[in-house]
Amino acid sequence: MLPESSTGCSFEDCQDTADWLLSQTAVRPLVGIVCGSGLGGLADVLKDQEAFNYKDIPNFPQSTVHGHAGRLVFGTFKDRTCVCMQGRFHLYEGYPVQKITMPMRLFKLLGVETVILTNAAGGLNQDYEVGDIMIIKDHLNIPGFAGNNPLVGPNDERFGVRFPCMSDAYDRELQQLALDVGSELGYSDFLREGVYCVLGGPSFETIAECRMLNKLGADAVGMSTAHEVIVARHCGMRVFALSLITNKVVSDYNSEKKANHEEVLQTGKQRAEQMERLVSTIITRIGHNNNLA
Numbered sequence: 001m002l003p004e005s006s007t008g009c010s011f012e013d014c015q016d017t018a019d020w021l022l023s024q025t026a027v028r029p030l031v032g033i034v035c036g037s038g039l040g041g042l043a044d045v046l047k048d049q050e051a052f053n054y055k056d057i058p059n060f061p062q063s064t065v066h067g068h069a070g071r072l073v074f075g076t077f078k079d080r081t082c083v084c085m086q087g088r089f090h091l092y093e094g095y096p097v098q099k100i101t102m103p104m105r106l107f108k109l110l111g112v113e114t115v116i117l118t119n120a121a122g123g124l125n126q127d128y129e130v131g132d133i134m135i136i137k138d139h140l141n142i143p144g145f146a147g148n149n150p151l152v153g154p155n156d157e158r159f160g161v162r163f164p165c166m167s168d169a170y171d172r173e174l175q176q177l178a179l180d181v182g183s184e185l186g187y188s189d190f191l192r193e194g195v196y197c198v199l200g201g202p203s204f205e206t207i208a209e210c211r212m213l214n215k216l217g218a219d220a221v222g223m224s225t226a227h228e229v230i231v232a233r234h235c236g237m238r239v240f241a242l243s244l245i246t247n248k249v250v251s252d253y254n255s256e257k258k259a260n261h262e263e264v265l266q267t268g269k270q271r272a273e274q275m276e277r278l279v280s281t282i283i284t285r286i287g288h289n290n291n292l293a
């Protein structure tokens with residue numbers, strides 16, 4: 001059986017879901033937002049909200065992770081129309097990679113032009129502190145090295161080309177905009193730019209793995225985002241992504257520290273306000289047709 005037909009992620013499946021949502025709401029979103037672990041409050045910046053529980057949306061996966069509410073929220077910020085995933089899907093939940101990235105194709109069919117993704121990540125870069133916000137400039141897709149890429153399988157040209165370019169995955173104008181906005185808001189001391197590495201999870205990294213990833217050029221490590229970015233770029237949406245450094249990875253055999261999900265959620269709470277202000281200000285500066293206002 002073809003992967004797309006087995007996972008409910010074909011063009012027709014995504015179109016059915018988009019048509020259903022568009023029949024339920026008058027909002028026509030131009031910006032799509034994905035909230036990382038503990039960062040679901042980002043949806044609260046939206047005005048005139050219309051929310052759908054994932055369980056009520058045809059063909060949609062379910063959130064199974066604490067810190068991912070499982071709601072799709074439509075609304076506006078200033079005059080920008082948005083759709084926000086309050087909860088994302090991860091490989092470790094057991095979904096095929098095509099399923100966890102299906103919401104990106106849905107975004108496209110809803111009319112989204114720009115996708116803003118957030119995640120919680122462990123800091124590999126020795127200079128990073130807990131609470132730093134990293135503008136993602138590139139990624140290492142480790143599951144992809146082993147063939148677990150969301151574009152594996154028959155290519156549907158209605159979404160995009162067979163061999164999409166990824167050297168421009170993270171939009172450089174939006175990265176610059178984020179630096180400018182961060183500086184205006186007084187966030188420069190904790191705003192970084194770096195490379196995000198995705199692993200399958202759910203176990204956190206060993207010390208040897210952290211050392212290796214850092215040597216490979218990764219600044220932060222997590223369990224999401226890169227797959228979504230690949231699918232969003234494949235179907236031609238502009239991408240911007242942020243990692244909140246929720247913990248420093250353990251890379252010293254003498255350390256007593258242990259990575260844990262509670263710390264991840266706690267740091268999310270502590271930086272929620274700044275993350276929300278940064279993202280919402282960026283949204284106000286994104287114009288129609290991908291232009292910056």
Ligand SMILES: O=P(O)(O)O[C@@H]1C[C@H](O)[C@@H](CO)O1
Binds near residue numbers: 065222260
């Ligand atoms: O959805 P994100 O990438 O923010 O979630 C990260 C990775 C794991 O799901 C979890 C670990 O604490 O946070």
Ligand SMILES: Nc1nc2[nH]cnc2c(=O)[nH]1
Binds near residue numbers: 120203221247248
């Ligand atoms: N893989 C991974 N994901 C995370 N998400 C938040 N912190 C971490 C981490 O240290 N490692």
